[in-house]
Amino acid sequence: MAATIRRVRSSARIRQIALTSGWLLVFLISLLPILGIVVGLWPPEQVTFADLKPFLAYQGLSVSIFMTLFSAIFSTLVSLYIAFMVYSQYHLSQRLQSFEKYLAPLLSLPHLAIALGLVFLFSDGSLFFVDPGLPRKGLSTLILAIVIKEVPFFLLIFSAIGRQLPIKYWLLQGKALGYQDYRCWWFLVFPPLLKQSRLALLAAAAYTLSVVDVSLLVGPNIPELFAVSVYRWQTSFAAGDQALAFWANVMLVILLAVTVFILYAHEKLAHGACKSLATQGSRFYLGKINPIFTAWLPMLGLLTAMMVVVFALWSFGFNWHSDSLVLTQLTTKLWQDEWLFFSLPLQNSLLIGFFAGLLGVALALLALELQRQKGKYWPDYYWLLAIILPQLSMVLGWQIMHIWSQGGYHSGWIVLSHLPFTFAYAYLVLKGPFLNVEPRYELLAASFGYSSWQSWWQVRFRLLLPAVFTAFAIAFSVSISQYIPTLMMGAGRVTTITTEAVAIGTGTQQDLIALYVLLQSILPFMAFFVAALLARRFRGSMGGNSVRDY
Amino acid sequence: MLEIIDCQIQAKTWRITLPDIHLNKGELLVITGPSGIGKSTLLHWLLGNNPQHVAITGQILLSGINVTDLAIEQRRVGLLMQDVYLFPHLNVQDNICFALPKTPQLSSKKQRRFAAMKMLEQIKLAHLARRYPQNLSGGERSRVGLIRALANQPQVMLLDEPFAALDPSTREQMGTWAFQQLTEQNIPSVMVSHDVEDIPSSAKQLCLADYYQTLEQIKAEMSDD
Incomplete structure (x- = not known):
C-alpha cells in the first residue's frame, strides 16, 4: 500500500x-495574435499625428475603404x-448525411483558386463568357x-450548431400551430442560429477585410482594395510610406470594430424583424423561393x-481559340518545363502544411483537454x-519580432507563423466533437484499471480520431x-505554391497561372x-463529418 | 469481501448515516429509495468517482484493504450502468479484451482475443464477437456489458439500475442470468434499483430513506441530547 501511495505521489x-x-x-x-497586433500597431518613433493628414488625404482612400468594408459585410451577409436557405432545405432530410460529407472537399478549394476559377470560366475571353461577363479584376468577381x-x-x-438545438421539435410545434414550414424556419430557427x-x-468578414492575395489578383484596380494598399505601404521604403502603413493598420482595426458593430446591428435588426413578423402572425413569401436553394450544392x-x-x-496546353477542339492536342510540355521551378515550392508547401497542420491539431486537443480538466471552457x-x-497587422507584428530575434529565414518560422491559424481552425472543428465524448467511457476505462493518460489515449482520442483526421485536413488546407x-x-526566400501562384497570377501567362492554381487546389x-x-x-463515435469549418 | 464503515452522506439540508455494511463473496446488496436521495451518488463514491454536490465520508474496505483514498483505476471495482457504454470504436470481442486484466498469461493480443472469445462462448454469444455495439439489441448489449465488467475480475461489482432500459420480459431474464453469473463467480455486488421486482429473494436490502434525516431533525436530536 505504501508503494502504491508513493507511486501515486x-x-x-x-x-x-x-x-x-x-x-x-x-x-x-494563443497569445501570438494579440502580441502580433500590439507590436504591429506600436507606433514607430518617427510617426506623429501630423502624418495622419497625408494618410487621410491619400487619393482614393475613402472609396477604397468603402469598397473594402462593403465587400466584407455584403459578401458575409449574402x-x-x-447558407440558411440551403440549410433549411437539407436539414432533417435523408440527404443531410451525404451533404455534410461533400461539404468538406468543396471547402477545400482555396479562395484564390475559386477567384481565378471564376475568371477562367466567365470573364472576357473565357469559355462561358457572356457579355458583359465577370470583370477580370473587379468588386463583383471578388x-x-x-x-x-x-x-x-x-x-x-449551422449543421454543428443545429446538432445542439432541438430544431425538429421547434418546427413541429410551429407547424402544429398552423405556420408553414418556411415560416417556422424564419421565425423559430433563424434567430437562435x-x-x-x-x-x-x-471570422468571414475579418478575412475579407484584410485578404491580400485574392484582392490583388481579382479585386478592383483604381482604387485598389484597402488591404492591398496597406501591404504595399508596409513593404515600401519610400519616404513617408511607413507612416502611411502605421495609420493604415490603425484604420484596419477601426474597420474591424465597425464591422463588429454592423454585424451586431444586423443581428438585432434581424431579431427584431423576425420577432415582429412572428408576433403579428405575418405572412411573407420569401421562403417560397427556398426550393431553388436545393440546387445550390450540386451546382457548387x-x-x-x-x-x-x-x-x-x-x-496541358489546350487551345480554346483553335478551330478544332480536340484533346489530342494536350501536351505535358509545360509541366515538364515547370517541374524544375515548382518542385521546391511544392515540397515546401507539403512540409509546412504537414507540420503546421499536425501541431495545430495537437495544440487544439491540448487546449481542449486542459480546459476539460479545469472544468471550465474559455470563450471561443x-x-x-x-x-x-x-491578419495584416498581426503578421506585421510577428515580422518585426522575427527581425528582432534575427532568426533567419528557415521554414520553421513559416510553420510557426501558420500555427496560430491552423490551431484556431482545428480548435473550431474539434471543440464540438470533443465536448460530445461521453465522459462515462473514460470512467469505465478507469474502472478497468487504465490510468487517466491511458484512457485518454485509448478511449477519448480513439473516439475523436475521425474528427481529428478532418481537423488535420482543414488545418493543412489553411496552411497551404x-x-x-x-x-x-519568409521574406520571399521560402516559396510555396501559394506565393508562386500569386506572383505568377499577377502576370499574364494564362497556362502557367492555371498550372499553379491547379497545384494549389489539388x-x-x-x-x-x-x-x-x-x-x-x-x-x-464522433463522425468525421462533424466538422465546422474550412 | 466488501465492507463500508462509518459512511455518511452530507448535503446542505439533509444527511444520511448508514449502518456498517459487510458483504461476503457472491452476496448482493440492493440499495433502494426515492429518486434524488443519493443512491447513485453512493455507488459512484464506491467506484472512486467522488460526487461534487454532497460530501461522503467513511471507509471502503475490499478484502480487508482500505481503498477509500485510491483512484478509480487502482480499486478494481466493476461498474454496469443502465446505458452499458460499450466502446463504439471497438467490436464486442475487443471491448472484452480492453477490460481483461494485464497478466503474464494475457499479455499478447492473441491470448487476450482467445480469452475474450472463450467468455463469449460460455454465454453462447460467440456469434456477436465481430459485431459493433451499434448493431446489438438492448438485451445483447447488457449481456456483453456484464461479461466485459466480469472480464476485469473485479473485487466488487456495482450495478446502477442496469436493466431499467430493457423491456419487461428481457429484464426478468437478464436479471436472473446476471445474478447467477455474479454468484457463480463469487463476486459481492451492490445494486441500485427503483424497481422492487428486480430484486432476487436472497439479496440484502438497504433503503436509504430509513436513514435520512433533515437538518431540523438533526438539530432536534442534538438538542434532545
Whole structure:
C-alpha cells in the first residue's frame, strides 16, 4: 500500500509539471495574435499625428475603404442568407448525411483558386463568357468568389450548431400551430442560429477585410482594395510610406470594430424583424423561393469540378481559340518545363502544411483537454483570435519580432507563423466533437484499471480520431492557402505554391497561372481525400463529418 | 469481501448515516429509495468517482484493504450502468479484451482475443464477437456489458439500475442470468434499483430513506441530547 501511495505521489508531481507546461505552451500560441497586433500597431518613433493628414488625404482612400468594408459585410451577409436557405432545405432530410460529407472537399478549394476559377470560366475571353461577363479584376468577381467559398463554411457552422438545438421539435410545434414550414424556419430557427453564428460571421468578414492575395489578383484596380494598399505601404521604403502603413493598420482595426458593430446591428435588426413578423402572425413569401436553394450544392460541386478541369486543360496546353477542339492536342510540355521551378515550392508547401497542420491539431486537443480538466471552457473568441483579428497587422507584428530575434529565414518560422491559424481552425472543428465524448467511457476505462493518460489515449482520442483526421485536413488546407504570413516571415526566400501562384497570377501567362492554381487546389483536396479514407478505416463515435469549418 | 464503515452522506439540508455494511463473496446488496436521495451518488463514491454536490465520508474496505483514498483505476471495482457504454470504436470481442486484466498469461493480443472469445462462448454469444455495439439489441448489449465488467475480475461489482432500459420480459431474464453469473463467480455486488421486482429473494436490502434525516431533525436530536 505504501508503494502504491508513493507511486501515486510521484505520478501526481509528473502530472502537475505536464499540466503547467501544457498551459504555458497553449498560452504562448494563443497569445501570438494579440502580441502580433500590439507590436504591429506600436507606433514607430518617427510617426506623429501630423502624418495622419497625408494618410487621410491619400487619393482614393475613402472609396477604397468603402469598397473594402462593403465587400466584407455584403459578401458575409449574402453568404449567411444563402447558407440558411440551403440549410433549411437539407436539414432533417435523408440527404443531410451525404451533404455534410461533400461539404468538406468543396471547402477545400482555396479562395484564390475559386477567384481565378471564376475568371477562367466567365470573364472576357473565357469559355462561358457572356457579355458583359465577370470583370477580370473587379468588386463583383471578388464578392462572388468569397460568397462561393463562405456558403459551405456557414453550412458547416449551422449543421454543428443545429446538432445542439432541438430544431425538429421547434418546427413541429410551429407547424402544429398552423405556420408553414418556411415560416417556422424564419421565425423559430433563424434567430437562435444567427446568434450562435456570431463568431463565424466575424471570422468571414475579418478575412475579407484584410485578404491580400485574392484582392490583388481579382479585386478592383483604381482604387485598389484597402488591404492591398496597406501591404504595399508596409513593404515600401519610400519616404513617408511607413507612416502611411502605421495609420493604415490603425484604420484596419477601426474597420474591424465597425464591422463588429454592423454585424451586431444586423443581428438585432434581424431579431427584431423576425420577432415582429412572428408576433403579428405575418405572412411573407420569401421562403417560397427556398426550393431553388436545393440546387445550390450540386451546382457548387459542378462549378468546382469545372474550375479544376479548366485549370487542368489550360496547363496541358489546350487551345480554346483553335478551330478544332480536340484533346489530342494536350501536351505535358509545360509541366515538364515547370517541374524544375515548382518542385521546391511544392515540397515546401507539403512540409509546412504537414507540420503546421499536425501541431495545430495537437495544440487544439491540448487546449481542449486542459480546459476539460479545469472544468471550465474559455470563450471561443479567445482561442479564435487569429482568425478574427486583421491578419495584416498581426503578421506585421510577428515580422518585426522575427527581425528582432534575427532568426533567419528557415521554414520553421513559416510553420510557426501558420500555427496560430491552423490551431484556431482545428480548435473550431474539434471543440464540438470533443465536448460530445461521453465522459462515462473514460470512467469505465478507469474502472478497468487504465490510468487517466491511458484512457485518454485509448478511449477519448480513439473516439475523436475521425474528427481529428478532418481537423488535420482543414488545418493543412489553411496552411497551404496562407499567403501573407509565408511571404512576410519568409521574406520571399521560402516559396510555396501559394506565393508562386500569386506572383505568377499577377502576370499574364494564362497556362502557367492555371498550372499553379491547379497545384494549389489539388493539395487540400488530397488531404481531404486521405482524411476521408482514414476516417472510414477508424471507427469513432464522433463522425468525421462533424466538422465546422474550412 | 466488501465492507463500508462509518459512511455518511452530507448535503446542505439533509444527511444520511448508514449502518456498517459487510458483504461476503457472491452476496448482493440492493440499495433502494426515492429518486434524488443519493443512491447513485453512493455507488459512484464506491467506484472512486467522488460526487461534487454532497460530501461522503467513511471507509471502503475490499478484502480487508482500505481503498477509500485510491483512484478509480487502482480499486478494481466493476461498474454496469443502465446505458452499458460499450466502446463504439471497438467490436464486442475487443471491448472484452480492453477490460481483461494485464497478466503474464494475457499479455499478447492473441491470448487476450482467445480469452475474450472463450467468455463469449460460455454465454453462447460467440456469434456477436465481430459485431459493433451499434448493431446489438438492448438485451445483447447488457449481456456483453456484464461479461466485459466480469472480464476485469473485479473485487466488487456495482450495478446502477442496469436493466431499467430493457423491456419487461428481457429484464426478468437478464436479471436472473446476471445474478447467477455474479454468484457463480463469487463476486459481492451492490445494486441500485427503483424497481422492487428486480430484486432476487436472497439479496440484502438497504433503503436509504430509513436513514435520512433533515437538518431540523438533526438539530432536534442534538438538542434532545
